[in-house]
Amino acid sequence: MQRPIVAVTLLWTAGYALAIIAPLSKLSFTTSLILGIVSVLLWLVPFPGHKIVCGLLFIGIAAGYYGGYDRVNHSSLSDSFVSSDTFVTGTSVSLQGTIATPVEVDGDKATFILESDGKGSERFLVNVKLLTKREQESALQWSRADKVSLLGTAKLPEEARNFGGFDYRRYLRLQHIHWQVAVKGAEQLEVHPPSSWNWRMLLRWNDQLRDRLGSGVEQLFPEEQAGFMKGMLIGLTDDLDPQQFQQFSQLGLTHIIAISGLNVTIFLGCLVWLMRKLGFTRETYLITAMIMMPLYIAVTGASPSIVRAGLMALIALYAAYRHALKDGLHVVLLVGLGMLVWEPYYLLDVSFQLSFLVTIGLILGVPAVNRLLPIRSRSWRDALSIAIVAQAVSFPVSIYYFNQFSLLSLAANLCLVPLFSMAVMPAGTAAMLLGLAYLPAGKAIAWAVAKLNGWIFWLVDLASGWDAFQTIWGTPGFAWIACYYGGGVLLLYGVYLYKEGLRPAEQRPMLGSHTMRSPLSEGLKASAIPLLLAFGTLWMMLLLFWGYYAERWSKDGEVDFIDVGQGDSILVRSPVSRSILLIDGGGTVSFRKPGEEWKERKDPYEVGRKLLVPLLKKRGIQQIDYLFISHQDADHIGGLQAVLEQIPVKQLVFNGTFKPGPAVEKLFETALDKGTQLVKAYSGDILEVDEVTALHMLFPFQEEREAPIRLEKEQNGQSIVFVMKMQQTRWLFTGDVDQAGEEAVLRRLKQQSAAGDRVIDPAFGAALSNTPEEAAILPVDVLKIAHHGSKTSSSPAWLDAWKPKLAVISAGAHNIYGHPNAQVTDRLHERRIGVFRTDRQGEIQMRVNSDGEIRVRTKLIP
Structure with a gap:
């Protein structure tokens, strides 16, 4: 072998x-x-x-x-403390241990991992709620290796509450963490420096060095660039602007910010170049590079990608020193095998996967692609080959995890990676190191780097804003990924054979003194090569087409009640046209008093950007045909700002009012800037989505259709209420309408019936007979309970009128409002209505087939 x-x-x-x-x-x-x-x-x-x-x-x-x-990766407390009810979720606990990671202080929150003392050492994720500015200043002094005693509340990490959503419990388990501990106030902790030396002191000193270098970068570069430069030079990403990261991510340039093999290559290249210029011997600069490599890995954060690159570099340097340099494929596989034996969970780490796949792809693919490109300049040919192979190899993994790909990615990498590699990164490193010795010298270099960065950031901002070049891909299956790599190899092989067949035998690649044998000389007929090439091309085209439109092939209607916490968000996909309707987008409500600016987080949680948009992209939502805003309260529109910014929306349907406030104003401005059509919905309007899906608006009322938009602070009573017919099923969506609105809808329906006005088609499930005494509303199959189950909605008359078979309540788990109210749930149970709740069951998905059968599944409790 x-x-x-x-x-x-x-x-x-x-x-x-x-x-x-x-x-x-x-x-x-x-x-x-x-x-x-x-x-x-x-x-x-x-x-x-x-x-x-x-x-x-x-x-x-x-x-x-x-x-x-x-x-063996389980909590050591599971059998002892947990079973004896002394250590259960929500129970106060007292812990003693050692801080095992750097302490992250962000606004009014401090986070670190604690390794408990004792025989059954356990790793806890500790979140400290800082109550005062002084406590924040105190937390900034905590460091790795400090001894801690604390009193807090233990709980299990949150598991994914939506299908395809981020599973925080699994994420922490892969880091061997099984419990979170919440501590209210720094007074509940006693923190002391280590009393004696231990191995964590080395990591503590490394943290201090990284902080010192980070502070130096902050002194050298403008505030808007400091976070970016710290991330690129030393792997500190805490201060990286989220919007800037998103722009780089859209163009496939995050590998510039994330410390990886590119950084190692530049570091070693600059070090060797400098030592050679200073006259050091080959043996000296190779030994120096081997000594510096572990230090560089530690200073830059030791992520899986940098560990891979660093270990590869160490092996290659040692082999070069011994004049026994082996091929790169052996080196990268040996490093990968060693890392997997040491930590099997690395295989599930996206940075590990991308790092090794791209590296292996470059080793195997670049020489082959080089021979296929008709470019004479070797440097340009190498650059283009590297970019093409890296893009092709990383594509399936990227869309699996991030669900987006920019058609400008190849051009962006070709243009910007050389700038960062040859200018920004080397000069930035020089500025950082010189600044430690003599600040003015560092600032002089940093000034030039900042000017170049400014131009690059402008270009990235411009290119990332071209929505036409952004594509969204649903999460592919493993079979699709395997077929992609197989088809890619087949296509590359076909092109290679075709190109080789056009060249004279004496010009084909040589191996030693023998002409490299190709399958052409081993029995494959020349006439079969075009067929192989055509098959490979067709295979890849069909595969990409199938992957991009994967969600369009189902013929079931889909209604997903997404768990966005204390808010509403409902995703509807019609059966025939596969049109997308999004009803509301949840929202994060925050209250901040004057003088509490210190509590602000660098990257606060926002449900649209953190939960809703990633979820929509995972499901292959490339465009929203109708975005419904039932009303303009924050818990219904907060997440829609991110949706409008990242996913094209054709029509925005709202209730014809405007709630004064910066969030609503920004939302509508963004919609207009993106070319989204604004549509007012009033009672009597009908929206035909496709042949078997239509919506009939029941509320709000508006006598004059062309009346101007009016200001309305109290939005619940203006919620859009409509009935949706899908196949043979009927659905009633209610927003946060109150009982007064419910009574108005029922009264209007009876008035129309008394007048003999059949404006409501029976197909929409709200038909009345022609005589008042026979008036009866056709039942609905599913009712979305209004206002998260508040007692101000869902009156007995409302439930009796619509007679739903199923009811869905969207409410946040452990919400402070007590939703759903017991009176509402009692009314539902008394009427034997099946109840589904997002606070208990997470996301609720319903599927409707052509026979009108509704299938239901929930993410958590069935």
Whole structure:
């Protein structure tokens, strides 16, 4: 076997993947040991096919190793404290331990990981609510390795409450953290410096060095650039502007900000270049580089991508020093295998995945692509090959995690990466180091870098704002990703064969003194090459088409009641046209008194940007046809600002009023700037979405259709109420309408019936007979309970009139308002109406088939 490390790494990774996709309770370290013994015995007794059998057993060994590692990753408190009710969610606990990470202070919150003392050491994520400015100043003095005693409230981390949503509990578990502890006020902690030396002191000194370098960068660069430069030079991203990060992310340029192999290459290149210019020998600068590499890994944060690049560099430097430099593929696979054995969870880390996939792709793909490009200049050909291969290899992983891709990404990388590599990063590093010794010298270099940054940021801002070049992709399946890589290799192979077939034999690539043999000389007919090329091209085109429009093939109607906390957000996809309706977008309500500016977070949680938009993108929502704002309270429109900024919206439907305030004003301004049509909805309006989906507006009333928009502070009573017909089902959406609005709707329907005015089509589920005494509203299948289940809505008359089979209440878990009110839930149960609640069950998804059957599933409790 010429490349055993290739086979070993691939089989080991396959074993991990098997354990992740199909976890079995039998997988353990014992399984690994038994299979290992069996595989050794079989290897020592060769028989036909023994290598294949041993390879399969090796996959089993890896699966057992991962399963055993995962099995022991549980709380050491689960069996003792938890079972005895002394350590349960929501219970006050007293802990003593050591701060194991840098302390992050953001506004009125301090966060760190605590490793408890004692035999069963446990890692806790501690969140401290800082009550005063003085407490914030005190928290800034806490450091890694400090000893802590605290009193707080323990709880389990939040699990994902929406399908495809971020699972915080799983995220922390992969960091071996199983509990969060909330501490109210710094007075509940006693923090002391370490009394004696321990290994964490090294990390503490490293943190202090990084903070010192970060402070130096802040002195050198303008405030709007300091966060960016700290992230790029030393991996400190706490002060990075979220909007700026989003712009770089849209163009596929986050690898510039994230410390990775690019930074390692530039660091080593500059170091070696400088030492060679100063006259040092080859052995001296190689040894110096090997000594500096671990320090660079530590100073830049030791993320999986930088560890991979750093270890690869160390191995390559040592091999070069010994004049035994091996091929890069062996090096990267050896590093990857070592990292996976050390920490199996690295395989689930996106930075690890992108780092290794792109590196392997560059090693294997760039030489092949280089031979295909008709560019004479080697430097330009190399640059274009690297950009093409990196984009192609990272594409499936990027859309799997981030669900977006810019058609300008290739051009942006070609133009901007050289600027950062050859100018911004080296000059920024020089400015940072010189500034430590002599600040004016550092500022002189930083001034030039800041000027260049200003031009680059302007260009990024311009390019990221071209919405026509942004594409949104739903999260692909693993089978699609496998087909993509297989099709890509097939297409590249076909192009290579075609190009080689056009060249004279004496000009084909040489290997030693022999012409490289190609499949053309091994029996593949020349006439079959165009067919292979055509098949590969067609395969990739169909695959991309299928992946981009994956959500359009279903013919079921879809209604998703998204859990956005204390608010409403409902996603509707029609069965035939696959049109998208989004009803409200939740919102984060915050109150801040004058003088409490110190409490502001650098990147405060905003439900639209953090939850709703990522969720919509994961579901492949590339455009919203109708964005309904039931009314303009913050818990219904707060998340829509991010939606309008990141996803195209054709029509915005609102209640014809305007609630004074900066948030509402900004929302409507953004809609107009984006070319979104504003539509007022009033009782009697009908919206035909497709052949089997239509909406009939019941409320609010407006006698004069062309009346100007009026100011309205109290919005609940102006909520849009409408009935939706989908297939043979009927749905009633109510916003936050109060009982007065409910009575008005019922009264209007009776008046129309008494007048013999059949303005409401029976298909919409609100038809009345022609005589008042026979007046009866057709039942609805699903009723969205108004105002999160508040007692001000859902009157008995309202429920009796519509006779819903199912009711959905959208309310935040543990909300301070007590929603839903017990009176409302009692009314529903008395009428034997099936109740679904987002506060208990998370997201509620309903699917409607062509027969009008409604299928329901919930994210949490069934």
